[in-house]
Amino acid sequence: MSGTPMDKAAAARIQAAAAKNNQPTGTDSFPARAQAAADRNANAVMSKLFRIAIDGPGASGKSTTAKQLAKKLGFGYIDSGAMFRAITLKCQQNNIDPSDIANKDKVTEIANNAEIRFPTLDQVELDGQNVSELIRTSNISRNISLVASNWAVRDILANQQRKMAKGEIPGTISTGFERHGKLVKGVVMDGRDIGTVILPDAELKIFIEADVRIRAQRRFDELKKREGDALTETVDDVERDLEARDLADYTRKIAPLLKAKDAITLNTSHLSIEEQVDAIEKMVLERV
Numbered sequence: 001m002s003g004t005p006m007d008k009a010a011a012a013r014i015q016a017a018a019a020k021n022n023q024p025t026g027t028d029s030f031p032a033r034a035q036a037a038a039d040r041n042a043n044a045v046m047s048k049l050f051r052i053a054i055d056g057p058g059a060s061g062k063s064t065t066a067k068q069l070a071k072k073l074g075f076g077y078i079d080s081g082a083m084f085r086a087i088t089l090k091c092q093q094n095n096i097d098p099s100d101i102a103n104k105d106k107v108t109e110i111a112n113n114a115e116i117r118f119p120t121l122d123q124v125e126l127d128g129q130n131v132s133e134l135i136r137t138s139n140i141s142r143n144i145s146l147v148a149s150n151w152a153v154r155d156i157l158a159n160q161q162r163k164m165a166k167g168e169i170p171g172t173i174s175t176g177f178e179r180h181g182k183l184v185k186g187v188v189m190d191g192r193d194i195g196t197v198i199l200p201d202a203e204l205k206i207f208i209e210a211d212v213r214i215r216a217q218r219r220f221d222e223l224k225k226r227e228g229d230a231l232t233e234t235v236d237d238v239e240r241d242l243e244a245r246d247l248a249d250y251t252r253k254i255a256p257l258l259k260a261k262d263a264i265t266l267n268t269s270h271l272s273i274e275e276q277v278d279a280i281e282k283m284v285l286e287r288v
């Protein structure tokens, strides 16, 4: 439950006073009780997070924008695509073909037991291992649609994503920013169904798109930087893969890629990264 404006003001006053006096922390002293009350109120304030849902097709700029935005605003960041990528990787590591219907239960078990964490904005951990690079290969991208269309996997990940957004799963700490004397905390989550299914009541929804050729060139440049001469694909190959994945995402029966009715479209084809981050930051500031 969120606190009333009076709760928040009182919490801020008590907290400021306790901090100013650098009070000792006895268990039943006034300062301890005041601090506990302030913490409870602060938690109540914190529970009303400003949630930004960013959806859109592959390589349109969602995660780059989401991370920089989260950094600027001091918000938590959840890369939902990385979670589907991690499950796809874990299936591969266990030699489980997600396209084989006979493996349905095994894939569900993998998703159920996978511990996915985001220790930093750029890091993805799967069962305690850093898989940030391993999940970004074209091979994972090509096989992910089979995992993303598995309703049991979606259900398990949706549950985790909602918990992460509420801060109930560690790793998405928000320090927030000050606005009109109040601390605004929040979370940015990007994916395909965030504004429609995962956080349908998000405070701000953005649908990011860009011309497919531009997206392909950007993804190709990214892969080239990471894989160097080992990269065997051309820009055309990357474009074909993106189109195939877009089609699978747009036409999937469960939680397809869809612009929420109240989402704002941002076409990044001719924007710089800085411009797209600034555009969304402006929308946040207009709303808090």
Ligand SMILES: Nc1ncnc2c1ncn2[C@@H]1O[C@H](COP(=O)(O)OP(=O)(O)O)[C@@H](O)[C@H]1O
Pocket (backbone or CB within 6 Å): 056, 057, 058, 059, 060, 061, 062, 063, 064, 065, 218, 219, 221, 222, 268, 271, 272, 273, 276
């Ligand atoms: N406006 C932009 N101009 C140039 N490159 C961009 C822009 N936005 C994103 N990129 C780059 O394009 C690639 C794909 O962006 P990314 O954020 O990973 O997309 P998504 O999360 O939608 O798949 C990344 O290498 C990123 O650095």
Ligand SMILES: Nc1ccn([C@@H]2O[C@H](COP(=O)(O)OP(=O)(O)O)[C@@H](O)[C@H]2O)c(=O)n1
Pocket (backbone or CB within 6 Å): 057, 058, 059, 060, 062, 063, 080, 081, 082, 084, 085, 144, 145, 148, 190, 191, 192, 193, 194, 245, 249
């Ligand atoms: N919320 C989400 C996020 C990703 N996905 C799936 O995971 C794939 C990879 O997502 P991603 O965000 O890492 O992909 P890119 O946009 O970075 O290429 C998508 O193509 C979807 O099939 C999904 O189904 N739902």
